[in-house]
Amino acid sequence: MKITIKWITMAILLILALILPLFANEFIISVFVQAYFWAFLALSWDVIGGYGGQFSLGHAAFVGIGAYTSTILLESYGISPWMGMWAAGILAGIAGAFIGITSLRLRGPFFALATIAFAELVRLLLLYFKNVTRGPLGMLITQTGPQNMIFEQQSYYYYLMLASMITGVIFLKWFENSKFGIGLVALREDEEAAESVGINVYKTKIIGATISAFLTGIGGTIYAQWLHYVRPDVLVKLDYSTQIAAIDIVGGASSPYGGVIGSLILVPLSLYLNSIFGGMIAGLSLILYGVVLLLVVVLLPSGIYEFLRRRISDIMAKKMEKGGGKTA
Amino acid sequence: MFEFSAYVQILTSYTILGGVYGLTALGLSLIWGVMKAVNWAHGDTLMVGMYTAYWTVTLLGIDPYIAAIVAFLLLGLVGMGIHLIAIEPVIEKPGGHEATLLTTLGISVILESVALILWSPNPRSFQNVYKSTYLQFFGMRTSVAEAIAFTVSIVSIIAVDQLLKRVKFGKAIRAVSQNPIGARVVGINVPRIRLFTFGLGVALAGMAGALVATFYPNIRPLAGYIWDIASYVVVIFAGLGTIYGVIFAGIIIGITEGLGAIFLTNAYRHILVYIVFLLVLLLRPQGLFGKALRRV
């Protein structure tokens, strides 16, 4: 019974998501485009940040690497982002492997700091190598047409981002039950015990970071196509890195749904507040961001998804009891 | 010849800056050492210290170094407030140390936003006699403000080290940092020690901010960021559990930044810092002066 309710809920949500562009205005659609995009990034982050327990605060670097790779390929070599996104993922993945290597030696906040330094380095290098990246001015995407992942209407981006996000959810759903996923969680829980069952801790961490960065890099390509431009200070900043992590943690880390829930709550909230107060009081929406993060971590340390899941299963259990059904 | 002396001048300035990094890192190192908590809002409290100096000097017309004392006391209170909101509720829960990273991240975002709303994003600075008076030595020159900031940094680091070694309260801090359970058994009020340590750490950041404000032309809500990263780099570079290490690590980072300014131009000087930093992390993860970590 519980399982059917779950599937029916999912089906309804999916249908709602699919028909939303039919009656929503451009602004609402663009809010969802961003919410799905951040959800996809949060899910990508979850691979190493949640399941792997390696707290990266440098994922904006992979967004930047991905966005720049496909944009340079498109603008300088005429290669479509539909192809370029794979190169973007691979390059970001290589950078991710480097982050993975630092995680072999650094724990918790020290790893987090190394990732920040890494992201800063990437931002500065993007500024520095002007010949390739055009420095602080960034690059405009001048190519057009669906074959170049550029669309006239928001709704196309909407479906593209939605598809990305759903792919992310399905991937994580598969991943968390895969051999590699179990190995990654095992080493998060206890590295020495993980070694004692035959898990190669080095390899697993590096591959985990690579997968996470690969996905994030692909996200970067799609984001660049939506923005129509790339610029170091826009893409690679600490705010973005922390936002990716915060969305996943508020929603619920180590879960295929946490990133989605976190993003669907936080992104519209901050965009909405920005649209109301943005002109008058810069920073007000950010305050709420900070307050929500603080409250969730203190009050619901496993995140919103886990909290909801437990509440629902409690309610279900109570109903079953009242109805005279047997309990587990 | 001119070029050479110009380089020496640059390196001198950055050495002095590096000494100040030592101070900005001190509070962070202290907090990490005692409670294994990360204060992600460290740079932002430093920024609040800058504004404290700015407003007390420009509105009340008092001496910037009295303002630094005001910043020390004020941020001490702010720090204890942050501790009660963001650290104490989570620190003893499972995964609590990681949670402090997030709660203080929330505090950081809140402080930055409040500063943006109250004081606008425009950079500010204030005139003072220390900034415009210069010291000359061996053909190099530095402002009195920077020289004082450097000196106060060194003195503060020594003072904190002595506090930990000689004063009863300091010994209690050390006891908590080395063995929290044992400290509790012998009757030390561990939560209170944590509260005061966090307060002290933030107070030092506030004072550092006020000192920096005397010569730094860029007092703005996001100014904490660059100092934040510098402080973290210094703490990690120095290694854990070393108070004196932060002086040397600070100066090394300062000189590296100076070399970056010479070879990569001013705008890109941090490239060298981050490369050196990442290399040190990979080759010597326990830091330059820290003890090696042991397994099992």
Added chain:
Amino acid sequence: MAKLPSILKIKGITKKFGGLVALNKVSLEVRRHELLGLIGPNGSGKTTLFNVITGYYKPEEGRIYYKEQDITGLRPHKIVKMGVARTFQIPKPFGRLTVLENVMSAAMYGREATASKGKAKSLAMEWLKYVGLDKKADIEAKTLNIVERKLMELARALSTGPDLLLLDELVAGLNTSEMMNVVELVRRLVDEKGLTIIMVEHVMKAVMSISDRVFVLHRGEKLAEGKPEEIAKDPKVIEAYLGEPIKV
């Protein structure tokens, strides 16, 4: 007992921590299908020796041969894959994985390293039944009590498919009836499953009743080696244990 070929040869192992010599030129040979009791006072180097054999520590001197192959300095996961498994003195469960997943991870990554979840699951269930934890398969490992954690860790180690199993204080903290059950289980692993086991124990009754042979460490050095009844009477051993005669 008939003389069987050796499975593990430890030759002159020295391990230091700073100035402290944890193991000093320790040599030890373990024969196939043998149950070796490893005893000694606290801090005598038992766990250190385990950590050296399983690759967690690198010794300063000496070599370790497993089935005639030099495994000195290999990383722990490689040694596991060669068929040497261990448990930890303080159990290290993967807290947020279920009991079944804990044990499955060993089947998936251990010696056979099967990618098939079905296979891993049935193997894991088999060992969980063997140690009597099959009823708890689907709960999170962090909710287990200390006895269950130890048993789960035993099942996890067994799921890696070892020939040589190192048990670090498996029965410490158990009450007498639990202890007798576990001791019997360990003996059966040797007799029925053909494993070779080295067990570190403080509970003399447990070691002496089931070991084929006992090795005594004292301050990082070998103090004595022999049959349980010989060891129990050895004056050097009695002295090392604060003068108390050991009751068998």
